[in-house]
Amino acid sequence: MLPLLLLLSATRVAYGGIQPTPPPESFQAALVRIEPAGINYTRAVQRSRSRLSMLAARAVSSSAAFVACGDRTCGELPRPLCSNVAGGGSGSGNCSYHYAYGNARDTHHYTEGILMTETFTFGDDAAAFPGIAFGCTLRSEGGFGTGSGLVGLGRGKLSLVTQLNVEAFGYRLSSDLSARSPISFGSLADVTGGNGDSFMSTPLLTNPVVQDLPFYYVGLTGISVGGKLVQIPSGTFSFDRSTGAGGVIFDSGTTLTMLPDPAYTLVRDELLSQMGFQKPPPAANDDDLICFTGGSSTTTFPSMVLHFDGGADMDLSTENYLPQMQGQNGETARCWSVVKSSQALTIIGNIMQMDFHVVFDLSGNARMLFQPPTA
Template identity: 40%
Template sequence: MAARVAILGLMIHALLLAAPTANSEPRGFRATLIRREKAINYPRAAQQSYDRLSTLAARVTSTQTPLRSDNEGAYDMEVSIGTPPQNLTAIADTGSDLVWAKCGSCPTCMPKDSPSYYPNKSSTFSKLPCTNRLCVALEEQGQATCGARGTECDYKYSYGLSGDDYTQGYLGNETFTLGGDAVQGIGFGCTNMSNGNYGTGSGLVGLGRGPLSLVSQMGVGAFSYCLIPDPSMASPLLFGSLANLTGSGVQSTRFLQSGTFYNVNLRSITIGNARTPGTGPNGIVFDSGTTLTYLSEPAYTLARIAIVSQTSLPRVADTDGFGPCYQVTGNNTSGTVPTMVLHFDGANMNLPVANYFVEVESGVVCWVVQRSPSLSIIGNIMQANYHIKYDLDKKALSFQPANCSSM
């Protein structure tokens, strides 16, 4: 009898140590975000950010319009797929849901020179049938069809209204490894054809609020990141119990509505000694995949006026769509530009100058907030050096100033 009890105890212990599944109890995972380019090309970032803004705004009224990714200044996530693990990088995107990677040789996939995941080299790969809830979710969006007598869920996920940019393939089930932790049962797109600008990585990891996203499938309830602007350093991406914010300076605000995007209410903006209005009932979206920040009217014009009237630097011509712009010596703006504070419901974000003024060319700094014809977005430049938590369970966003390189 004692031997049986001992054996049972060992079996239970082994089960507790086994790799978690996507639907197991929340625990902590750590991943890494990296930036590929040595320096941001700001004119290109402006164009790509505007393209992304356009498709994001379109998706507010059309669930069939996923986002175009903005790879200039975007952050890639390091992830391993399969058993044994195959190491890849993919754009980390809080503004979309689908997780996908290039599969096989994929001669018609973009970008052509990035590595692929090979399902035939993994012992844990399987195809998802049409009855799977992830396939049903894609079908409801008009993005999936069922072939092979229902044993294969084929998708064509179009980016933008034109449909020229897309990823196409079939849904699979795999083990994803984040840091040193393996998570079983992640549904993802095994792409065998794609077109568009997806940076230099091998796919895209959706971190939105919908059922297809990585964070929703893992069932961890929350994730956080702390973005380091220095491209030579990796930024932490934390899931579950590791995503906690502790210590002083933590502030929180509620999400405005359900859906993929992380909208919060921007009530007003303080610039120096001026208080300007926020962005109205649609709020503002925190988005890791957009580099620049966008404000709708009249928030943009009134904030710009406040910046111009309180900046004591020599004014120069606007540069490549950025403005106002100023001449500086040694990129020193200390005491010469006004402070900028974002006021949300129950929370205030006191921005470092480097989060809203950047050197776009030698000796010239510009305010990198842009005018939006529709939706407002807080891009990743403005989020830098903040630990930002997306709490799906509590439907709230939290943040605190942080030394991201020490996390």
Template identity: 30%
Template sequence: MLLILFVFFSSSFPFSSSSSPSYLKLPLLPSLPFPTLQQALAIDSLRLSSSSSLSAPIVSAASSGAGQYLVSLRLGSPPQPLRLVLDTGSDLLWVRCSPCRDRCRRRRRRRRRPSFFPRHSSSFSPFHCYHPLCSLLPPLSPSCSRSPLHTPCRYKYSYADRSSSAGLFSRDVLSPGGPGPGSLSFGCAFNVSAGPEFSSAHGVLGLGRGPISFSSQAGKPYGNAFSYCLPDYTLSPPPTTYLLFGAAAINASLSAARLRSTPLLSSPLSPTFYYVRVLGVSVGGVRLRSVPSSVWALDPATGAGGTIVDSGTTLSFLPERAYTAVVEAMKRRLGEAALAPGPPGFDLCVDSSAGAAAGGIRVPKLSFRLGGGAELSPPARNYFIEAAEGVRCLALQPVGATGAGFGVIGNLMQQGFVLVFDRDGSRLGFAYTGCSA
């Protein structure tokens, strides 16, 4: 079943419009199979523990293939199809590259390692090491040789799980789903160290707020706004939705009263991230007054605290005080008889074999109050997910478990919501649609 994302916009939430009527629409699919809860926790913990160090590159869980969503696009002349991991928590767009000609290409195909072939593209060009964009990347030392006239921009990203992406920062022609091609800057990685789970993706599509991200680049020709809806990974076959760029297209298609908005915050010490202001949390319709708004606050001076929206993290992470209060409130409402043992690292699991709601029993409603008067109220399947046959667990973790200094709204919590990132207006719009037409 193919479900195309048609999102409609309310006049109360207009985007900063672009003079260009063009748009960009890229297919979006979950990578399958999704990981178990324990696998997701292990990989998310690596990602966030590295992200807590402000001087380190942002870690994408894509390097280990954890529950991610893939974007399809075409790059080069003639166009080569690519599948990249959608990641709002990092900036660098990189693809696995191959120096091969035809014979080598056939050998690579037998190994089933998806690659982009720059030697097959007449429009491919690496940046020079003295190009201003090169200074925005972690360099391979020395970044420029004694003959700088012929030295390309070399980079290396190293990740917390010991995976890495290294190669040439380059540009080529993007063949989009909308009208008109455009030039795309990206990391052409000739040396990628990653686990076998990453074998189905060509690389990572960084959608962060930095100048080299795909969202910053696409903002120039298509309007500084983008939208996506992450479909439920349990659906089979998985539906197709779209990553949509273009303020004009979004203004023309987003609707109605269902769309809510909240301000996007930023931290000068973590400029990549899309922060939202969380003011409180409710369980079963009852606000947890033991968790004041200060628990969620972002300190702009230190970069500590706050909550980010991250498509590259699977689970969601709450400040420890908020997490403890949520678990305790859930247990009181569920009752001891409903609880069940679960995998290590998860504090609340239920026996889901006897009923219908949330796969077995009726779980309390979880909702978050956000800045601007918006409320995020996901369905139970977004935060209670299957850990084993007849057992579902709360897909939340405390921030203290990873050492990171901020909360995260991960991709499981985002499932089924249209999310609209208005970068010029610094707002996030959202509405639950189930990603249906």
């Protein structure tokens, strides 16, 4: 039996607890989110804005220190702010930040606080790294307000990866909510031994105009549906050499995959055509999801493959691009985990990455590797 076709709002569906606006998450879950902002942050005492609470928080650790507004570290924030909320900022105020969640439609998804430094320890105190900058959150709303913290793993100057100067890190985002999603740094992320042969790799790219952006850019050369290469115009996934717009990034902090037109429309129409549908229902918003309901347990769906530079083909499972989703009223459907991008940038989101072992080699090779779930 063929499934029925419908639309669900992307703001009202959830896939196994993962929502476009982030759900409550443990520190372990936060560790596997690559945030383009690149800052690490944790929540301060009771999210209080009082100077007394901040000074008390600092007193807990003798190695913690505020970052002054005039400090070079403060200047490494994309949009540094200055306040005197905590005092003790070497006479020039406290370096502050405000980050909004990029996928949110309203302004009530943000975190703000002050920048501090502290000694970070790993592996039962086996390794200690002094002077690591992190954000001490004083106020947050939306998805930011429910987590205990977040670790930035982007290419920005204040990300944990950059501050620790690691040459590689990797993660596997598990689709099983009862399982942990492991992350590894340095030599633990090495893919040269063991089953490393099952990894496929593609070069990491640099934006030709703004070269210090924190994103992990890759070269997407095409998309196949049901074994058929979709005829997407050349240059759709390329950078604009004059403005730096466009390109393709891998981002585990974004839930859905975002394709710009004409790629979105062409891939969508090919998927619908192979499933027996002539055209999609009218959408109210660009981020409405195309969903299928009905069908049976034996219903098969066309395959979907992402083709990258260097001949790396990412053969997606059905759960990567047509996951089972549940609405607020308990209805279930299989929804295409792709929405139309409002800009030229293409984002490969975390649903499409689930169960793949993804490694970012940041050494001289500068490449991204991925291993299929069956390896």
